[in-house]
Structure formats: C-alpha cells, structure tokens
Amino acid sequence: MAEPAQQHRLSAGLARRLMGDWRVVVGGSIFAVLAILAIGASLIAAIDPLEQDLLLELLPPAWVDGAEPGMLLGTDSLGRDVFSRLVHGSRIALAVAVVAGVLTATLGTVLGLVAGYFGGLADSVISRLVDIWTSFPPVLLAIILVALLGTGLHSVIIAIVVIDWTRFCRVVRAEVMQQRRMDYVDSAVTIGLGRIAILFREILPNILPLVIVLLTLEMGIAVIVEAILSFVGLSLSSDTPTWGGMIAEGRQVIHQAWWVMSFPLLMVVVTVLGFNLLGDGLRATLDPTLRR
Amino acid sequence: MSNTVLTIANLHAELRAGRKTGPGILRNVSLTVHQGEMHGLVGESGAGKSMIARAILGILPRSILISDGSIDCLGRQMVGLADSDRRKILGRDISLIPQDPLTALNPARRIGAQMTDVMRLHLGWSRARAHDAALALLNEVHIRDAEAVLRRYPHELSGGMRQRVLIATAFACEPKLIIADEPTTALDVTVQKQILRLLREMQNRHGTAILLVTHDLGVVAKMCRSLSVIHSGMIVEQGEVSDIVTRPEHAFTRALFAATPRYDRPADALSPVPGEVVRELEEKAATFDRARAGLS
Ligand SMILES: Nc1ncnc2c1ncn2[C@@H]1O[C@H](COP(=O)(O)OP(=O)(O)OP(=O)(O)O)[C@@H](O)[C@H]1O
Ligand SMILES: [Mg+2]
Numbered sequence: 001m002a003e004p005a006q007q008h009r010l011s012a013g014l015a016r017r018l019m020g021d022w023r024v025v026v027g028g029s030i031f032a033v034l035a036i037l038a039i040g041a042s043l044i045a046a047i048d049p050l051e052q053d054l055l056l057e058l059l060p061p062a063w064v065d066g067a068e069p070g071m072l073l074g075t076d077s078l079g080r081d082v083f084s085r086l087v088h089g090s091r092i093a094l095a096v097a098v099v100a101g102v103l104t105a106t107l108g109t110v111l112g113l114v115a116g117y118f119g120g121l122a123d124s125v126i127s128r129l130v131d132i133w134t135s136f137p138p139v140l141l142a143i144i145l146v147a148l149l150g151t152g153l154h155s156v157i158i159a160i161v162v163i164d165w166t167r168f169c170r171v172v173r174a175e176v177m178q179q180r181r182m183d184y185v186d187s188a189v190t191i192g193l194g195r196i197a198i199l200f201r202e203i204l205p206n207i208l209p210l211v212i213v214l215l216t217l218e219m220g221i222a223v224i225v226e227a228i229l230s231f232v233g234l235s236l237s238s239d240t241p242t243w244g245g246m247i248a249e250g251r252q253v254i255h256q257a258w259w260v261m262s263f264p265l266l267m268v269v270v271t272v273l274g275f276n277l278l279g280d281g282l283r284a285t286l287d288p289t290l291r292r
Numbered sequence: 293m294s295n296t297v298l299t300i301a302n303l304h305a306e307l308r309a310g311r312k313t314g315p316g317i318l319r320n321v322s323l324t325v326h327q328g329e330m331h332g333l334v335g336e337s338g339a340g341k342s343m344i345a346r347a348i349l350g351i352l353p354r355s356i357l358i359s360d361g362s363i364d365c366l367g368r369q370m371v372g373l374a375d376s377d378r379r380k381i382l383g384r385d386i387s388l389i390p391q392d393p394l395t396a397l398n399p400a401r402r403i404g405a406q407m408t409d410v411m412r413l414h415l416g417w418s419r420a421r422a423h424d425a426a427l428a429l430l431n432e433v434h435i436r437d438a439e440a441v442l443r444r445y446p447h448e449l450s451g452g453m454r455q456r457v458l459i460a461t462a463f464a465c466e467p468k469l470i471i472a473d474e475p476t477t478a479l480d481v482t483v484q485k486q487i488l489r490l491l492r493e494m495q496n497r498h499g500t501a502i503l504l505v506t507h508d509l510g511v512v513a514k515m516c517r518s519l520s521v522i523h524s525g526m527i528v529e530q531g532e533v534s535d536i537v538t539r540p541e542h543a544f545t546r547a548l549f550a551a552t553p554r555y556d557r558p559a560d561a562l563s564p565v566p567g568e569v570v571r572e573l574e575e576k577a578a579t580f581d582r583a584r585a586g587l588s
Contacts, residue, residue, distance in 0.1 A: 183395035190349050191383035191410040191461075201409075205400035 017285050024285060027216075027278025034271060037087050038094040045084035047071070049241045053079035058257045076246070076260045077253050085241035086263055092235075092242045093271060096153065096226040097219035100160040104222075105215045107161060108168025109207075115169070116176025117199045127173070130166045138163050142225060146234040156235050160222050168214055175207045209286035213279050220275030227268050243268050297469045297501045298325040298348070303361030303371075305347060305525075317343050317356055318525045319580040325469065330495060330502045332512030332519035332533070334548070340525040341505045342391075345473045347371075348503075349388060350378050366468055384414040387462040389472040389491075393454035393479075397446035404442030407461050414465050429460035432497075433490055452483040459490060463498055470495075473505045488515060509548050513537050521545050523570075524577040544573060 018024045037044060047070070056079040059068050068075075073082040115126040142159045149155035179185070180203065188198045229235040230244025243264040250261025305318040318340050325331045335341050346352045348363055348370060363370040366385055370378070387410075390396035398406055407429070408422035417425065423442070430438035433456040446454060455475060462470050475491065476484040492515060495502055504516060512519050513533055521529040521536075521544065529542045540546045 183390065183392060184398040186351055187388070187390060187396045188398075188409075189351055189382070190388040192379040192381070192413060193383075193409065194379060202398055202401070206398070208400070 021281040021285050023277040023281030027274045030274025037090040041087050045087040047081040047084040049084040049088040061259050073263050074259045089241045089243045093223050097222045100157045100222040101215050101219040103161045104164045108165035109172050109211050112169040112172025116173040133166045151234050156226050156229050160225050179203045179206050213283045216279035220272040223271050295327045296324050299364040301362050304359045306359050308357050316581050323520045325501050328499045330516045332516035333505045334509050334512050335522035339522045345471045383410045384465045385467050386469045387467045389462045389475045391474040393458050403444050410464050433460045451479050455487050469501045471503045523573050
C-alpha cells in the first residue's frame with residue numbers, strides 16, 4: 001500500500017524539521033516534564049504537600065548540612081515539603097496555562113476571523129474594542145478584575161482570557177485579510193461553499209500554525225500572570241500549593257531559608273522560558289509550511 | 293431555451309468609484325452557449341474575458357458593477373441573484389476551471405478534501421462515497437496512483453497534475469456548463485497540449501458545454517465550434533469557427549489571426565495587431581461610454 005507510506009513520509013518530514021530545531025526540542029521537553037509532574041504529582045511527590053510539622057520547619061535541601069532524608073528540597077516555615085509543593089504547584093500552573101491559553105486563543109481567534117473576513121461593521125466594532133482594551137495596563141486590569149470576580153482559579157482564568165484575547169484577535173484579523181484575497185477563496189465560492197464554511201474550513205487551516213505559535217507564547221504569559229496573582233494573594237487560598245504563593249511565603253524567610261523562595265521562582269522562570277522557546281521554534285518551523 | 297445553457301444579453305459592466313460611473317469594463321456583450329458545445333471566448337490581455345467569466349459566476353470585484361443586461365444560465369437569471377440561490381447553482385450546474393491551478397487550490401488542505409467538498413455539498417454524499425467518486429474522477433483524467441494523490445497537498449503535485457485535479461473536480465457534479473478561464477496559460481507548452489486534449493476528451497464523454505476563455509485563436513480553431521472575439525469589453529466578432537477562420541469579418545480578428553503563432557510558420561512572421569484597427573475599436577468603445585453616461 002503506497003498511500004499510508006506517503007502520508008507517513010509527510011508527517012515524518014514535519015517531525016524531522018521540528019526535531020531539528022533546538023528551541024522546539026528544549027521547550028517541548030520542558031513542557032513534557034511539566035506535564036509528567038502535573039499528571040503524576042501524587043506518585044512523584046509522595047509526601048502530602050499540605051502536611052505541616054513544626055518540628056521540621058525550614059529544613060535545608062538534601063545536599064546541605066542538617067537536611068532530613070526524604071525531603072529533597074527542604075521544608076518551609078510550616079514544615080511542609082518544598083519539593084512536594086513544587087510538584088503539586090505545577091498542576092495549577094499547567095492547568096491555568098492550558099485552560100486560559102486555549103480559551104484566550106479561541107475567543108481572540110474567532111473575533112479576529114470575523115473581523116478580518118466580514119469587514120464592515122463587525123470589523124469596526126471589534127477593532128475599536130481591541131484599541132480600547134489595549135490602552136489599559138494589563139497587570140492593573142488583571143488585579144481589578146480578580147478583585148471584582150473574587151479570588152480563585154476561575155477568576156484567574158477569566159482575567160487572563162478577558163485581558164489577552166486581543167493578542168490573538170489582532171494578528172488573526174490581519175492574516176485573514178490577506179488570506180481572503182487569495183485565489184483559493186474564489187475557488188471555494190465557485191463551488192458554492194457558504195461564507196462560514198469558507199472561513200472555518202478554508203481560511204482557518206491556513207492560519208492555524210500562527211495560532212499555535214501564539215498559543216504557546218500565551219501559555220507562558222498565563223503562568224506568569226497566575227504566579228503574580230498568587231503572589232499578591234488574589235489566586236487560590238494558601239492551602240493549595242501554587243508557585244506564586246510559595247514565592248510570597250518564601251520572601252518572608254529569605255534570610256534564613258533561601259530555598260523556600262528560590263525553587264518556585266526557578267520553576268516559573270524555566271517554565272516561561274520553555275514556552276517561549278517552543279513558540280519561537282514553532283514559528284520558525286511552521287511558517288515555511290504556511291507560506292510554502 | 294431548450295438547447296442553450298447560457299445566454300448573455302446586452303451586458304454592461306462598469307468600474308464604480310464612489311457615486312461616479314467609471315469606464316466600461318464590458319460593453320453590450322451578448323453571447324450564447326448551446327448544450328454540449330465548446331464556445332471560444334478570445335481576446336487580448338485586458339479585453340475583459342475574465343470579467344465575463346466572473347460576471348456569470350457572480351464573483352466580480354466589488355468595484356465593478358453590472359449596470360445593464362442579463363445573464364441567463366439554465367433558465368435562471370444570474371444578475372442580481374441572491375447569494376443563497378447562487379450557492380445552490382455554483383459547483384453543481386456551473387463550475388469553473390481556473391487559470392492558475394496552484395493558487396486556486398488551498399495550500400493547507402489535502403487534494404482529497406478539496407475534491408470531495410463539492411460532492412458532499414451538492415450531492416449530499418458521505419465522505420466515503422465522495423472519496424470513491426474522486427478516485428474514479430482522477431482515473432478519468434489519467435492520474436495514476438490516485439489514492440496517493442488524494443492524500444497529498446497541492447504543492448506536492450506538478451502544475452499539470454494540479455490542473456488535471458481541477459478539471460476532474462469541475463466535472464464532479466456533472467454540471468451543464470463549465471467555464472474554463474485560460475486553463476493552460478500557467479502551464480508549460482508541452483503540458484498545455486495534453487491538458488487541452490484532456491479537456492476535449494472529458495467534454496465529449498460528459499457532454500458538458502464549455503466556455504473556453506483564451507487569448508489564443510489557434511486553440512479555439514482546434515477546440516471549438518463557435519467563438520466570440522472580444523476587445524475593450526466589446527464583442528467584435530461572433531459565429532461559427534469554420535466561417536470566421538476562413539473569412540474573418542472584422543479587421544481585428546484578421547489581425548489577431550496574423551498574430552497567432554503557428555508551427556508551420558517562422559516566428560518572425562508574427563505581426564502585432566495594427567494600431568489603426570485598435571484605434572478604431574477604442575473610438576467605438578468611447579462612443580459606448582458616452583452613450584451610457586448620457587443614459588445615467
Ligand atoms: N479589480 C479590478 N478593478 C478594476 N478594474 C479591473 C479589476 N480587474 C481587472 N480590471 C480591468 O478590467 C479589464 C478586463 O480585465 P480582465 O481580467 O477581464 O481581462 P482578461 O481579458 O481576462 O485579460 P487576461 O488575458 O490578462 O486575463 C481590464 O482592463 C482591467 O484593467
Ligand atoms: Mg483573465
């Protein structure tokens with residue numbers, strides 16, 4: 001059978017190009033490790049991240065004198081295991097990154113598609129909205145929003161979506177305006193396809209690589225925003241381990257115990273770096289397919 | 293009515309800038325295509341050939357408006373037809389073979405998906421049934437390894453293959469009329485002949501009427517029974533190919549014949565259309581424009 005081989009060669013070509021880009025490999029690996037940590041959290045970190053033990057407070061990491069065996073990255077001021085909290089914190093970080101990222105991408109892309117393809121009134125309204133939106137400082141807007149919505153994971157996600165949809169909307173709108181002038185759109189009209197079908201079945205596949213790149217970058221942004229909101233205490237209650245919350249707690253004991261703040265900070269930095277590398281790598285590898 | 297598939301009558305199209313009426317793009321165009329025949333539409337670049345094709349299909353640029361006349365296709369008036377009604381006709385009763393087979397295909401979708409769209413849309417076929425029909429169509433246009441071709445993306449095929457795919461797709465719903473807008477212009481000379489032969493073969497088998505748009509009178513002489521010659525948006529000559537080839541009425545057609553490359557003549561024997569012939573036509577065009585400006 002020649003045909004599955006053909007298809008296989010095609011996807012193999014794309015896979016090879018992706019694997020040939022170090023940014024995709026490094027960024028993808030960071031994402032993969034994070035996903036494994038998040039999914040297997042309770043297996044990987046056997047110690048309960050919430051269990052307090054005042055006798056074990058502020059123990060240093062395993063390689064420093066005075067460490068307790070089994071507590072790899074030491075404990076915080078309530079005697080909770082830092083490693084376990086980090087691992088469980090990756091759940092929140094990843095959940096926010098994926099859910100907020102996908103929702104933001106969907107909202108922004110749909111509005112961008114509509115504005116770019118239909119033009120006219122729809123475009124004027126959406127474009128004006130984007131202009132107004134982007135004139136607000138985003139961090140301030142996030143804090144105001146969460147203060148209004150109340151703390152909690154869903155507020156964090158809503159805040160990210162509400163603030164960041166414009167990133168997608170702008171880029172997608174401009175790209176659709178280019179695509180809709182292409183000959184293949186005329187061809188689709190001449191076979192009798194309707195406008196919605198043309199927009200979603202003909203044009204969308206052509207801008208999908210772009211959306212994927214933006215989505216990757218957006219996931220990095222979502223991790224930072226969640227960390228900031230946790231840091232200022234506007235995300236989850238302090239019961240749930242979050243990287244931002246750990247940074248805030250660690251800040252108070254930074255002089256006695258550097259590890260409580262440093263490790264979550266490192267996680268945030270590495271994660272965001274990973275998403276950005278992945279996004280840049282994908283941009284370089286997917287764009288040639290987009291433009292042929 | 294019984295055996296005509298397309299009747300264009302006194303069609304005028306104008307470039308509109310704001311409220312003002314610009315120069316005529318089509319001037320008093322009338323032409324008829326009969327059932328199962330291949331009608332040639334010939335003219336130089338910029339004559340308005342594509343505008344006629346686009347007017348029939350309803351995909352004129354926004355700046356160009358039909359100001360007068362009618363386009364009757366299979367008993368339906370195409371001028372001013374609602375989009376929803378037009379969509380039912382396009383692809384099923386009329387289809388298009390475009391000029392540039394690369395850009396006319398969607399770069400991000402597989403050939404199979406693009407070929408089956410039209411059958412699933414108009415005939416309501418399942419994916420599997422449309423897929424089988426697409427295979428049969430590809431065999432008909434002499435593409436080997438059709439199953440593999442359906443899984444490819446447009447940029448993985450050669451220009452000739454892409455045009456074969458588009459010809460196959462145009463016949464998919466057994467339309468009554470196919471508009472072929474310079475179907476071979478973007479192709480290699482050697483491939484051009486094969487594609488034209490294929491087009492005639494498909495037409496004979498399916499009995500479809502074809503409006504063949506080209507700037508090459510030689511092609512029309514070989515392929516068509518009747519033809520219309522267009523210049524500056526006006527039809528300057530019309531009739532049976534056998535009549536016009538042997539004794540062209542109009543100086544422009546004579547000149548166009550002289551400018552048509554022939555394999556049995558050296559290339560330097562080619563002569564451009566003489567300036568006075570073109571000037572005469574431009575004056576006629578200007579008269580049309582003045583008359584219409586007076587009307588509106
Ligand atoms: N989008 C447009 N807006 C305004 N005028 C246009 C537009 N497209 C084409 N025209 C004009 O309409 C006239 C007819 O163009 P048309 O594309 O029908 O020519 P054609 O006979 O198909 O030529 P070719 O052989 O180059 O395809 C030309 O004079 C051209 O300048
Ligand atoms: Mg043309």
